[in-house]
Each structure stands twice: as C-alpha cells, then as structure tokens.
Amino acid sequence: MNQKTLPSTDDVRDRFSKAMSAMYQAEVPQYGTLLELVERVNQETLSQQPELYRRLEAQGELARLTVERHGAIRVGTADELSTLRRLFAVMGMHPVGYYDLSEAGVPVHSTAFRPINDNALAKNPFRVFTSLLRLELIENEALRQGATAILATRDIFTSKVRELIECHESKGELSSEEADQFVKEALETFRWHQNATVDLETYHALCDEHRLIADVVCFRGPHINHLTPRTLDIDEVQRRMPDVGMNPKAVIEGPPRRAWPILLRQTSFKALEESIRFAGDAQGTHTARFGEVEQRGAALTPKGRALYDQLLDEGREQAIRLDNDAHQTVMNSVFTAFPDSDQAMRREGLAYFHYYLTDTGQAAKGVVDQDTEALIAQGLVEAQPITYEDFLPVSAAGIFQSNLGGAKSEAYSGSANRDAFEKALGAQVTDELSLYAERENASKARVLASLQG
Incomplete structure (x- = not known):
C-alpha cells in the first residue's frame, strides 16, 4: 500500500x-x-x-x-x-x-x-x-x-x-x-x-x-x-x-x-x-x-486560574442548595471581579491567546516592531483566546x-497521589498549562517572523 x-x-x-x-x-x-x-x-x-x-x-x-x-x-x-x-x-x-x-x-x-x-x-x-x-x-x-x-x-x-x-x-x-x-x-x-x-x-x-x-x-x-x-x-x-x-x-x-x-x-x-x-x-x-x-471558553494562565479558583470557592459557598437561576445570580455577582473582555484578560495576563495576522498584516512586510500589543493596535495582528x-x-x-x-x-x-497514578499509567501526564503556553508562544513567533519577512 x-x-x-x-x-x-x-x-x-x-x-x-x-x-x-x-x-x-x-x-x-x-x-x-x-x-x-x-x-x-x-x-x-x-x-x-x-x-x-x-x-x-x-x-x-x-x-x-x-x-x-x-x-x-x-x-x-x-x-x-x-x-x-x-x-x-x-x-x-x-x-x-x-x-x-x-x-x-x-x-x-x-x-x-x-x-x-x-x-x-x-x-x-x-x-x-x-x-x-x-x-x-x-x-x-x-x-x-x-x-x-x-x-x-x-x-x-x-x-x-x-x-x-x-x-x-x-x-x-x-x-x-x-x-x-x-x-x-x-x-x-x-x-x-x-x-x-x-x-x-x-x-x-x-x-x-x-x-x-x-x-x-x-x-x-x-x-x-x-x-x-x-x-x-x-x-x-x-x-x-x-x-x-x-x-x-x-x-x-x-x-x-x-x-x-x-x-x-x-x-x-x-x-x-x-x-x-x-x-x-x-x-x-x-x-x-x-x-x-x-x-x-478561554484557557486561563496560572494567574487567571488562581483568580477563578478563588471566585469559584466564594460563589459555591454562597450558592449552596440554590436552584440554577439563583446559583447563576450568585456566581454572576461574585465573578464581576474577573474581567469580561478579551483585551483586559490579555493585558492582565489572565488567559492564553492565539496570535494571527489580519488581512492587512498578511500584506505587510519588513515590520520590525516586536510589541504584539502595538501590532494589534495597528491592525496587523489579531489575538483570540485559546480554547480550553x-x-x-x-x-x-x-x-x-x-x-x-x-x-x-x-x-x-x-x-x-499523582506519583501513584503515573506509576499505574506507565508514563508521566503532560501539564496542560505548558501546552497552552507553548501554543501561544508559537503563534506569536510565527506572526513576528512573517511580518519581518
């Protein structure tokens, strides 16, 4: 074959x-x-x-x-x-x-x-x-x-x-x-x-x-x-x-x-x-x-995950034995402390993002700027949250x-007992956060290399 x-x-x-x-x-x-x-x-x-x-x-x-x-x-x-x-x-x-x-x-x-x-x-x-x-x-x-x-x-x-x-x-x-x-x-x-x-x-x-x-x-x-x-x-x-x-x-x-x-x-x-x-x-x-x-939704960084875990604990403590509508009302109130925009999550380092060129960016060459936020502001690059x-x-x-x-x-x-689990598995488990970080960094590197080409 x-x-x-x-x-x-x-x-x-x-x-x-x-x-x-x-x-x-x-x-x-x-x-x-x-x-x-x-x-x-x-x-x-x-x-x-x-x-x-x-x-x-x-x-x-x-x-x-x-x-x-x-x-x-x-x-x-x-x-x-x-x-x-x-x-x-x-x-x-x-x-x-x-x-x-x-x-x-x-x-x-x-x-x-x-x-x-x-x-x-x-x-x-x-x-x-x-x-x-x-x-x-x-x-x-x-x-x-x-x-x-x-x-x-x-x-x-x-x-x-x-x-x-x-x-x-x-x-x-x-x-x-x-x-x-x-x-x-x-x-x-x-x-x-x-x-x-x-x-x-x-x-x-x-x-x-x-x-x-x-x-x-x-x-x-x-x-x-x-x-x-x-x-x-x-x-x-x-x-x-x-x-x-x-x-x-x-x-x-x-x-x-x-x-x-x-x-x-x-x-x-x-x-x-x-x-x-x-x-x-x-x-x-x-x-x-x-x-x-x-x-x-978006995959969160260690900083974002720590904030999420804190707010989840607060919300669950307040929402014990409530029906779904009441539960969601409580959680919505608690989670106002977590920024609800892609720009804020990106700038505060709360979530991982995939960077790619806009149509304008694909036509651009010889761009030396390495600041992704500046490139986004110029309309050359777009960032979208990486899916969890x-x-x-x-x-x-x-x-x-x-x-x-x-x-x-x-x-x-x-x-x-992670050690016992991995022994039973016969291998180490991969850390999920490292995968998201690698994907974000790789997308940044591709965008910057393309703009410089």
Whole structure:
C-alpha cells in the first residue's frame, strides 16, 4: 500500500470518535435527541452572533464543532489504565493533566487522553476523561479485597485489539483495513453490558460504600458513561432540556455566563435507570449513563486560574442548595471581579491567546516592531483566546455526584497521589498549562517572523 494512503493517528481518532458516537446513540436514544438540541441551539447562536461566527471561523473551530465530543470512563486496575494509554496512543491521544477527585468526595483520580497540537485538535479534538478507581481508599478491608479479586478476573480488551496495539507500536502505523478493525475491536471495551459479573448482594455492598465503586467493579468493562457534545449556549440548552423530555441536573457546573466565556461549563440530563441481570439470575437496576453538554471558553494562565479558583470557592459557598437561576445570580455577582473582555484578560495576563495576522498584516512586510500589543493596535495582528481543551475537577465531581445519586464523602478527601497514578499509567501526564503556553508562544513567533519577512 502506498505510504500516502495510510491513515494517520488523527484519521484513526476521527473514525473511532464517530463510531463511538453511533454506538452510544444506539444504546442511549436520548443522546440522539440531545445532539439534535445542541445542533439547533448552536445554529441559532451563530446566526444571532455574527462576530462569534467570525471568531470561530478564524480559529478553525467551526468545522470541529459538529464532531467535537468528550467521553468518560472509569477503570479499576493499573494494567487497565496502562493498556488504555497504549490504545489511545494509536489515535494520537496523550494523557494530559492530573485530576484528584478525592478532594470532592469521589474515590478516583484521573487524566484526560486527548490530541495536543493545533492540527490534531482541528481535525478532531476527541477527549476521553479517564478515571482510575482508588481501592486503597476503601476502609472496609473485606470489601476492598473482594473488589480487588473481582477486578483481577476480568480482561476489558479483546485479544485482537491488543494485537493491533502491538502492531502499531512496532510499525508506527496501521493500514486502513487494520485501522477499521482497530476501531471495531476497541469499541468492545466501551460497550454497555446488561449482565453484571457479581451477585446482587455484592453489588449492594459496593454501592453502599460508593455507587461509583459498584459501577467500576461489577461489570465486564468500563462502559462509556457519557459522550459530550459542545454547545455555544449552555444556558439555552439547559432551559430547553425539559421540552424534549430530559431532566437536567439542578445546576450548571463551572463559571457563570459571560460575554467572553472562560474554561468549561457543564450540565447533563440525569442518569438512566437501567435493568441489570446479576449473577444468580437476580434482577435489579443500575444508574450510570447520562447525557452531558459542555460549553468551552478561554484557557486561563496560572494567574487567571488562581483568580477563578478563588471566585469559584466564594460563589459555591454562597450558592449552596440554590436552584440554577439563583446559583447563576450568585456566581454572576461574585465573578464581576474577573474581567469580561478579551483585551483586559490579555493585558492582565489572565488567559492564553492565539496570535494571527489580519488581512492587512498578511500584506505587510519588513515590520520590525516586536510589541504584539502595538501590532494589534495597528491592525496587523489579531489575538483570540485559546480554547480550553481540558477539565475542572470540581465540575467533574459535581457531574459524577448528581448522576450516581451519592452525596460527597469526606472519607476520601485530601489524598492526591499523582506519583501513584503515573506509576499505574506507565508514563508521566503532560501539564496542560505548558501546552497552552507553548501554543501561544508559537503563534506569536510565527506572526513576528512573517511580518519581518
């Protein structure tokens, strides 16, 4: 086969994300309704906000908007996590960020597998938020040992996908036929199974400890529990959910609505109650899969993130047990301390920006000025916030808790262990802030070099 016809890792990722979306839509029909709602809101938003349309088009984000998804899974062992790292590498996805959800009462720590460079993100920014269950946080020794034994008996990967992972690692590529087979076999890891691997008594014992533990331990694999589209107006999606038969979670997670969105806002429809057959033929139900929606804004610098975290803590303390409207009112009031314009965020060093030439700048040559603010003022350069591609641990925990039906548990708090996570992963996670800084600096360098040429 001609070298040029071989699919890139970006191509494999694109095939896989679309196949997973089709699988999840077949498994959870409400997900299809959610996609239709998000697409309708996005089209209306773009028609009503021509400047937003222009910005997204200039940044190459219009094309990716319709395919953009993030999934979430939870695994139980170090071997499962390290093999997933190798599986996602076939799709050009790298572990980015370390998230300690134990501080929010959820016994997992996590990373996000995703593409990291501009071209890969533009092709398909598919992400999978991947959590490792922390069995060491279970204080009941018998329960902990029982869960460990159950997990030790399962293999969540097909023999063929293991073979194809090794093939990619040895050759550095897959043929188109192998890529299609890889997608088919990899999907089996994420497929829903209605038969549990444990009896009903064991399931209830694990649920009593934490429902997420039962979700990880009691099934053949880490069924995808949500597949999230990106909206341009999450408040409107939240408002319309009941009109299409969805029960939205009480509060939109993350920052409030802004003229210039920052970081990540998330909501979801509540998890489905699904019939399960347990070992011994007992019948029961389990809730795990739900429909999440996200709205992405600017990636924040360490300075911006520190301000965001401070304001989020203040807002959450004031907004305890409020409905969404009241919650958003409180958060809007608190977040007046965070500048809501692109110029202010850039000049105060609160967010990362992508710099590119305007039409005038593309025609200019021999410009020696190295001051990007001066170049922007002259109309030669434009700066747009870099989209946040990652996650927020407090928001993730809030989504988990609202859909697993469990309250926050203080028993797991304050036990971050990045070293243990990276040991299980078999690699270091990449610091997400360094990626944004590199992308900003590279865009500046390209602009200045072009102007001087």
